[in-house]
Amino acid sequence: QVEVPECPFGRHARRIDAVATPMAAAERAPNLKQPDRKEWLEQIRNDGWRLELAPDDIRKDKEIVRVSVKQDGMYLQFASDEMKDDREVVSEAVGSNGEAIKYASALLRNDRDLVVKALEKGWQALRYASTEVRADKDLLLGVIKEFWWAAEYVTLPLRMDRVFWFLVIAQDTLGWMAFSYAPAILRANRGLVKKAIDSDYLAFKCAHEDVRRDREFVLDAVKKDWRILSSVPEELRGDRELILEAVRQDLNALEYASDELRQDQDFLLEVLEGNARTLSYMPEAQRTNRDVVLAAVKRNGPALTYAKDEHRYDPSILNEAMQTIHGSCTRRLWRTAYTFGELQKGQDVLEEEDEDEEEAAEGAANSGLGDDGSASGMSGATGSEDRNPRGRRSDEEASPGGAVAAA
Numbered sequence: 001q002v003e004v005p006e007c008p009f010g011r012h013a014r015r016i017d018a019v020a021t022p023m024a025a026a027e028r029a030p031n032l033k034q035p036d037r038k039e040w041l042e043q044i045r046n047d048g049w050r051l052e053l054a055p056d057d058i059r060k061d062k063e064i065v066r067v068s069v070k071q072d073g074m075y076l077q078f079a080s081d082e083m084k085d086d087r088e089v090v091s092e093a094v095g096s097n098g099e100a101i102k103y104a105s106a107l108l109r110n111d112r113d114l115v116v117k118a119l120e121k122g123w124q125a126l127r128y129a130s131t132e133v134r135a136d137k138d139l140l141l142g143v144i145k146e147f148w149w150a151a152e153y154v155t156l157p158l159r160m161d162r163v164f165w166f167l168v169i170a171q172d173t174l175g176w177m178a179f180s181y182a183p184a185i186l187r188a189n190r191g192l193v194k195k196a197i198d199s200d201y202l203a204f205k206c207a208h209e210d211v212r213r214d215r216e217f218v219l220d221a222v223k224k225d226w227r228i229l230s231s232v233p234e235e236l237r238g239d240r241e242l243i244l245e246a247v248r249q250d251l252n253a254l255e256y257a258s259d260e261l262r263q264d265q266d267f268l269l270e271v272l273e274g275n276a277r278t279l280s281y282m283p284e285a286q287r288t289n290r291d292v293v294l295a296a297v298k299r300n301g302p303a304l305t306y307a308k309d310e311h312r313y314d315p316s317i318l319n320e321a322m323q324t325i326h327g328s329c330t331r332r333l334w335r336t337a338y339t340f341g342e343l344q345k346g347q348d349v350l351e352e353e354d355e356d357e358e359e360a361a362e363g364a365a366n367s368g369l370g371d372d373g374s375a376s377g378m379s380g381a382t383g384s385e386d387r388n389p390r391g392r393r394s395d396e397e398a399s400p401g402g403a404v405a406a407a
Helices: 022-028 037-046 048-053 062-071 073-078 087-096 098-103 112-119 123-128 137-146 148-153 162-171 175-181 190-199 201-206 215-224 226-231 240-247 251-256 259-263 265-272 276-281 290-299 301-306 315-326 343-367 378-387
Strands: none
Touching (some): 037 048, 037 062, 048 073, 073 098, 098 123, 190 215, 215 226, 215 240, 226 251, 259 265, 301 315
16 A cells, blocks of 8 residues: 545545556555566466556567467557567467457568458458558458458559459449449449449449439430439439430339429320329329310320319310220210229119110000000011110210210
8 A cells, every 4th residue: 555645625644555557556666576477477367458567578578478469469559569570479469359460560461361360350450451462352352242341441553453343343232332432533434334333223323423424324324224313413304315214114213303394294294105193293283284184184094093083073084084095985974993983873873774774665665565465566666676675775875964974
């Protein structure tokens, strides 16, 4: 124990235990005997971090240093420069913690075998390897295949090797993500960009600005995957041909079109020819315009499904839609679900008409019988029934009523 001056804020003197470390004890009590090598070895065997507190001669002791770094390779930082340049010691350290390569000498950080051993403990060791090792093509391809983000630490001249980046993209489905660390001049290489977006459309984000502004390249890319539009510059989002190519694959591509195109009625009607749901993407002013809806159903009958209620029940519009879908009209109530809920009602109306016509036919037949039960005018009735066995009114005589649509 060491005497401590009386605390100015209290009457009683304080006594504290000396810090239980050899270095601290020696500083506070210089006259105390320093631990010998055997004692240091015993303390470091129990707590490897105590190497930090040891004197220089202990930090140079290979046996003691190996005992320390075996517990945690990061304790190599407390060893002497001589030990940091000792291959056996460094090998022991990186075998415990790969990042310990950080504290090895420059010579050993250039040792490929040691770096490989360190990488077995974690990719982070690559950050501290020499520039020569980080330009090793075979080594880097293997590391990047497992950890694509390790591509950040590729050094020259490998970093400028086009073939290397092609192999990076081709060897793994996530290779395109590693490609994001390639130099700008290589990310402007259309062949590499094309290879990358073949793996994933998101790779287009990694392309150089010049490539992303190349209309012809973008058009070819969109033909393969419309989702490329999510990374296309604003000036190309108003390109009619480009957007039309995208929406033919998926109508959701309209979300990436410019505001001007999304308001263009002629363009939207052209899109609608291939997808009836386009009507739901039209501005409100167009969706509520009867002439626009009529033009829409003339191009694509099922577009009626996405029309407003007043247009779905409009006989002329409904008729035009059915004409577009079926190509002909029987002038009878359409048995269609496009009117949303009217299907059953239409069937009921048809059944009632059939019953009325059958009753009328029976009444006419009964009124034609004479007093003797002979069937006067039977030949005429028979002829009529031959033409219309069920006694229905001909289709030409049936007149639509209410929501009945006639063509």
